[in-house]
Amino acid sequence: MSINMDKRERSAIFRQRLQEAMNGAGLNKSSLSEAIGVDRSTISQLLSNHHTRLPNAQVIGECAYTLGVSADWLLGLSARPERANDLLDVALTMPEAARSSVDKQLFAWHQEATGYKIRHVPATLPDFLKTPDVLNWEYPQHIGKTTNQAINAMEEGLTWLRSRHTDYEIAMPLNELECFAAGTGYYAGLSVQIREKQIASWIENYDQLYPSLRIFQFDAHQVFSAPLTVFGPLIATIYLGRHYLVFRDSTRVQAMTNHFDWLIREATVDARDFIANLESLKIR
Numbered sequence: 001m002s003i004n005m006d007k008r009e010r011s012a013i014f015r016q017r018l019q020e021a022m023n024g025a026g027l028n029k030s031s032l033s034e035a036i037g038v039d040r041s042t043i044s045q046l047l048s049n050h051h052t053r054l055p056n057a058q059v060i061g062e063c064a065y066t067l068g069v070s071a072d073w074l075l076g077l078s079a080r081p082e083r084a085n086d087l088l089d090v091a092l093t094m095p096e097a098a099r100s101s102v103d104k105q106l107f108a109w110h111q112e113a114t115g116y117k118i119r120h121v122p123a124t125l126p127d128f129l130k131t132p133d134v135l136n137w138e139y140p141q142h143i144g145k146t147t148n149q150a151i152n153a154m155e156e157g158l159t160w161l162r163s164r165h166t167d168y169e170i171a172m173p174l175n176e177l178e179c180f181a182a183g184t185g186y187y188a189g190l191s192v193q194i195r196e197k198q199i200a201s202w203i204e205n206y207d208q209l210y211p212s213l214r215i216f217q218f219d220a221h222q223v224f225s226a227p228l229t230v231f232g233p234l235i236a237t238i239y240l241g242r243h244y245l246v247f248r249d250s251t252r253v254q255a256m257t258n259h260f261d262w263l264i265r266e267a268t269v270d271a272r273d274f275i276a277n278l279e280s281l282k283i284r
Contacts, residue, residue: 013076021067036062116232123227173220214271
């Protein structure tokens, strides 16, 4: 939006946007004049094509407040009608996060981003690639959901990914798979048989989905990332556990995209070598 413009052009923009905001708020000249404490004739002058003067700051501010828009937008200084606090509410939200892949909001974000590249750093292993046995072990007491619902969500995720409408890149630390293979840390108590089946399932699914699905592994001694997902240019989320931090403003979405792409550049295992790395793991 141009800041330097002719007085008549700015006046014309003000008239147009004032009328648009009045229509949106369902106010006429009389109701707006009453709401902001001026004569009806003042509003008539502001809306007149023959009137090229702009009102004073008090009138502009009262109009903006009453109509629920920003003064900058009325004056042609912004392309967005929302006020600053409203823009922040849109740009940053903090919805609750489900414990597993049974997360309607997460799936809705995936669907919204269909056709765009999705970039994902999982908290553990990618839920939609887990076998039913792993989900049964992991979510036996998932709050408000059953393990079968988690399994169904995993299967829906795979079905959606196989539609190949979207490129999906995953970056995860090397030690996550190493801990899984060894049954240590988070995966302590998970049987050798279940872990062997999971590795075999990964190899089969990855072979079918590559290159639409690409998994890279980075050395956590060299680089670090919090769990996050970037849904094309639309949304970026950081997983906190109970909640997501959700960003929709382009600056932060691009910043998190750049962070993810940095992880890929620093990856120790390239997507082309992921199966070979899986096959080299020693299950014990």
